[in-house]
Amino acid sequence: MARPAAYSIWSLVRNALNQHEGWQRVWRQPEPKPVYDIVIIGGGGHGLATAYYLARKHGITNVAVIEKGWLGGGNTGRNTTVVRSNYLYDESSAIYEKSMQLWEGLSQELNYNTMFSQRGVLAIAHNRHGLEEQNRRGGAIRLNGIDSEWLSVAEVKAFCPIINTSPTLRYPICGAMLQRRGGNARHDAVAWGFARGADAAGVDVLQNTEVTAILREGGRAVGIETSRGTIRARRIGIVVAGHSGVLAGMAGFRLPIESYALQALVSEPIKPVLHTVIMSGAVHVYISQSDKGELVMGASRDSYNSYAQRGSFNIIEDQMAAVKELFPIVSRLRMMRMWAGIVDVCPDASPIIGKTPVENLYINCGWGTGGFKATPGSGWAFAHTLATGEPHPINAPFTLERFATGYLVDEHGAAGVAH
Amino acid sequence: MLLIACPHCGPREQTEFVCGGESHIERPPTPEALTDHDWGQYLFMRKNPKGWHYERWLHAQGCRRWFNVARHTVSHEVRATYPMGQPPPVIEG
Numbered sequence: 001m002a003r004p005a006a007y008s009i010w011s012l013v014r015n016a017l018n019q020h021e022g023w024q025r026v027w028r029q030p031e032p033k034p035v036y037d038i039v040i041i042g043g044g045g046h047g048l049a050t051a052y053y054l055a056r057k058h059g060i061t062n063v064a065v066i067e068k069g070w071l072g073g074g075n076t077g078r079n080t081t082v083v084r085s086n087y088l089y090d091e092s093s094a095i096y097e098k099s100m101q102l103w104e105g106l107s108q109e110l111n112y113n114t115m116f117s118q119r120g121v122l123a124i125a126h127n128r129h130g131l132e133e134q135n136r137r138g139g140a141i142r143l144n145g146i147d148s149e150w151l152s153v154a155e156v157k158a159f160c161p162i163i164n165t166s167p168t169l170r171y172p173i174c175g176a177m178l179q180r181r182g183g184n185a186r187h188d189a190v191a192w193g194f195a196r197g198a199d200a201a202g203v204d205v206l207q208n209t210e211v212t213a214i215l216r217e218g219g220r221a222v223g224i225e226t227s228r229g230t231i232r233a234r235r236i237g238i239v240v241a242g243h244s245g246v247l248a249g250m251a252g253f254r255l256p257i258e259s260y261a262l263q264a265l266v267s268e269p270i271k272p273v274l275h276t277v278i279m280s281g282a283v284h285v286y287i288s289q290s291d292k293g294e295l296v297m298g299a300s301r302d303s304y305n306s307y308a309q310r311g312s313f314n315i316i317e318d319q320m321a322a323v324k325e326l327f328p329i330v331s332r333l334r335m336m337r338m339w340a341g342i343v344d345v346c347p348d349a350s351p352i353i354g355k356t357p358v359e360n361l362y363i364n365c366g367w368g369t370g371g372f373k374a375t376p377g378s379g380w381a382f383a384h385t386l387a388t389g390e391p392h393p394i395n396a397p398f399t400l401e402r403f404a405t406g407y408l409v410d411e412h413g414a415a416g417v418a419h
Numbered sequence: 420m421l422l423i424a425c426p427h428c429g430p431r432e433q434t435e436f437v438c439g440g441e442s443h444i445e446r447p448p449t450p451e452a453l454t455d456h457d458w459g460q461y462l463f464m465r466k467n468p469k470g471w472h473y474e475r476w477l478h479a480q481g482c483r484r485w486f487n488v489a490r491h492t493v494s495h496e497v498r499a500t501y502p503m504g505q506p507p508p509v510i511e512g
C-alpha cells in the first residue's frame with residue numbers, strides 16, 4: 001500500500017512549484033472489515049491517539065477507529081487548547097506530565113505540525129486565600145518535579161502588559177502562578193496528525209460510522225453494531241466524551257458522569273497583544289490569542305445536563321464582564337463566533353481510564369472540561385490498557401471502582417479553573 | 420436561556436434558578452446493610468440520559484423552594500414542573 005511521503009521543507013517547495021496540486025490524501029477511506037483485534041469507538045483526539053500508540057508502540061495494527069461524524073468534530077475540535085500539567089495530586093501529575101512530555105516531541109514524532117507553543121499558562125489569584133492556595137499547589141507541583149513559578153503583581157504586569165492590575169478593581173490581582181512549559185496547540189492538527197500516523201501504520205479510520213449497539217455474549221463484549229454493519233472485535237474501547245453515558249447504557253452499566261454544554265467564543269482578529277494564556281478561577285474566564293489574531297475566551301460550563309452543543313447566554317454575559325475588567329482594551333472588540341461541546345464531567349473532576357463491568361470492554365472518559373491537554377498521555381496509557389488488558393501504572397488510579405472504594409482523585413478547582 | 424415555570428411563582432428566567440441535578444434518587448433506607456458497591460451506585464452513578472431528564476431546581480432568587488422539572492436534554496424543552504415528592508410525569512417518546 002502506498003504511504004504518503006513525509007512532510008518536509010522539500011515537499012513544501014516541490015508542491016509550491018506544482019501549484020499545490022500534488023498533495024496526497026492524508027489517510028485512506030477504507031471499508032469496515034468484519035473482524036478486528038481492537039475496535040476504538042470515537043474518533044476524537046483521545047481515540048485516535050490510542051490507535052496510534054497501539055500501532056506504533058505495541059505493534060497491534062488490526063485496529064479500527066469508529067467515528068459517527070468527522071474526525072475531531074467533538075470536543076477535540078471545539079476546545080480552547082490550553083495545555084498544562086500543574087495539577088495538585090501525584091496521580092494527576094503523573095498522567096498530565098507524561099502527556100506534557102509527549103507534547104514536547106509530538107510534531108517531530110508525528111511528522112505533522114501540531115503548532116504546540118509553550119507560551120506559558122498564568123493562573124491569577126484575587127485574594128489572600130487564592131494566594132495561599134497557589135502557594136500550597138505550587139509546592140506540591142514542584143515536589144513532583146514539574147515547573148511552577150509564582151509572580152508578584154508587578155511581575156504579572158511586566159509579563160502581560162495589557163492586564164489591569166489596578167488595586168481598585170472589584171477583584172484585584174494579588175499574584176499569579178505560572179507554568180512556563182504550558183501553552184496551546186492546534187486542536188484539529190492533533191486529531192489529523194494522530195489519524196495520519198495511525199492510518200500509515202495500518203489502522204482503519206472509519207468516519208460517518210455510528211455505533212448503535214454493543215454486542216455481548218455470556219457477559220462479554222464481542223463486537224458492535226454500526227450504521228455500516230456488524231463488526232466483531234477481541235477488545236473494545238469506548239472514547240466518546242459527552243456520549244459516554246449513552247455508550248455505557250448500550251452495554252448495560254452506569255457511569256458517575258453527567259454531560260453538560262461548555263462553550264467558548266472568539267473575537268475579531270487583532271494585532272498580537274497577548275503572548276500567553278491567562279486564567280482566573282475566581283472571576284471565571286480564561287483567554288489566549290490565536291495565531292490568526294482572534295482572542296479565544298472561555299468560562300464555566302452550563303449548570304444543567306445537555307447534549308445540545310449550545311451554551312447559555314448568561315455564561316457569556318458573566319465571562320465578558322470578567323474579561324473586560326481584567327483587560328479593558330477588549331471593551332470595543334466585536335465577538336465573532338461562539339460554539340459549545342458536550343463535556344463528560346466526573347464527580348472528582350478526574351478521568352476514568354480502564355475496565356468496565358463488561359469483560360473485554362474498556363472505557364476512557366470523564367476528561368470533562370480539561371482533557372485536550374491529556375490527549376497524547378491518555379492515548380498512550382489507554383493503548384497499554386487495551387494491548388495488555390491491564391492498566392499502566394499511570395492510569396491504574398483512574399478506575400471506575402474508585403467510586404465504590406472511595407479512592408477519589410479530587411482535582412476540583414485544580415489551578416483555579418477547570419481547563 | 421430557559422424559561423422555567425416555578426410551581427409557586429410562575430414563569431421566570433433561568434438565571435433566578437439553581438439546577439440541582441437528577442431527581443428521584445432515594446436515600447437507601449438501611450445504609451448500614453449496603454455494600455460499598457451499592458453505596459457507590461447510590462452516591463455517584465447517574466442516568467445522564469440523552470432525552471427526557473427529571474431534575475431538581477431551586478428557585479434561589481424567588482421563593483427559595485425546590486421543585487422538579489421534566490426537561491429534554493437535546494431540545495432543552497421544559498415539558499412539566501411539579502412539586503417535590505410527586506412521581507415524574509409519563510412522557511411519550
Ligand SMILES: Cc1cc2nc3c(=O)[nH]c(=O)nc-3n(C[C@H](O)[C@H](O)[C@H](O)COP(=O)(O)OP(=O)(O)OC[C@H]3O[C@@H](n4cnc5c(N)ncnc54)[C@H](O)[C@@H]3O)c2cc1C
Pocket residue numbers: 041042043044045046047066067068069070071072073074075076077078079080081082083209210211212239240241242243262263264298339340341342343367368369370371372373374419
Ligand atoms: C468549549 C470547550 C473548551 C475546552 N477547553 C479545553 C482546554 O482549554 N484545555 C483542555 O485541556 N481541554 C479543554 N476542553 C476539553 C477537551 O476538549 C476534551 O476533554 C477532549 O477534547 C476530549 O477528547 P475526546 O477525544 O475524548 O472526545 P471528542 O473529541 O469529543 O471525541 C469523541 C468522539 O466520539 C464520537 N462519538 C460519540 N458517540 C459515538 C457513537 N455512538 N459512534 C461513533 N462515534 C461516536 C463523537 O462524534 C466524537 O467525535 C474543552 C472543551 C470544550 C467543549
Ligand SMILES: [Zn+2]
Pocket residue numbers: 425426427428429478481482483484
Ligand atoms: Zn418560586
